[in-house]
Amino acid sequence: MKCSQKATLFTLILEVLALISYTPLFKTLESKGLNPNYLRKEGVVDGKTLAKMSKGGSVRLETIERICIFLDIPIEQVVRITKE
16 A cells, blocks of 8 residues: 555545534634635635534644734634544
């Protein structure tokens, strides 16, 4: 098995075992009087990424880092990962 195949398999396993929730981010934005589109308008994330996040999809760690830095919040206020 090639390295890229192993990485893909690992990603699939993680998606089955973990549930990603961005509810903390949406609650944080609401408490600041903002909506998710604010992040898009400010160039922090693009529309495709927001759509993934609204469906609980995976996004790059760098994206989460940009959100944390932009909003000046810890990662716990952006994402929660729980096992099913």
